[in-house]
Amino acid sequence: MTAPFSLAAARERLGADAVAAIERAVAAAPPLRAEQREQIRAVFATARPRQATASAVPAPRAA
Numbered sequence: 001m002t003a004p005f006s007l008a009a010a011r012e013r014l015g016a017d018a019v020a021a022i023e024r025a026v027a028a029a030p031p032l033r034a035e036q037r038e039q040i041r042a043v044f045a046t047a048r049p050r051q052a053t054a055s056a057v058p059a060p061r062a063a
Contacts, residue, residue, distance in 0.1 A: 003009075011019050032040075 014022075
C-alpha cells in the first residue's frame with residue numbers, strides 16, 4: 001500500500017525549480033469553466049476505490 005499524499009513530500013521530491021515552474025503555469029492558466037468543474041466533480045463522485053490486483057509483470061528471479 002502506498003503512503004497518503006503529502007504536499008511537503010511532493011515539493012521535496014520535485015525540487016524548488018519544478019515547484020516554481022508549476023506555480024507559474026497554474027497562475028497563467030485560465031480559470032475552469034463551470035462545465036469543466038462539474039465534469040471533474042462527476043469523475044471523483046463516481047470513482048471507486050482501487051482493488052488490489054496481482055502484478056502482470058513477474059518478479060525478477062534470484063541468480
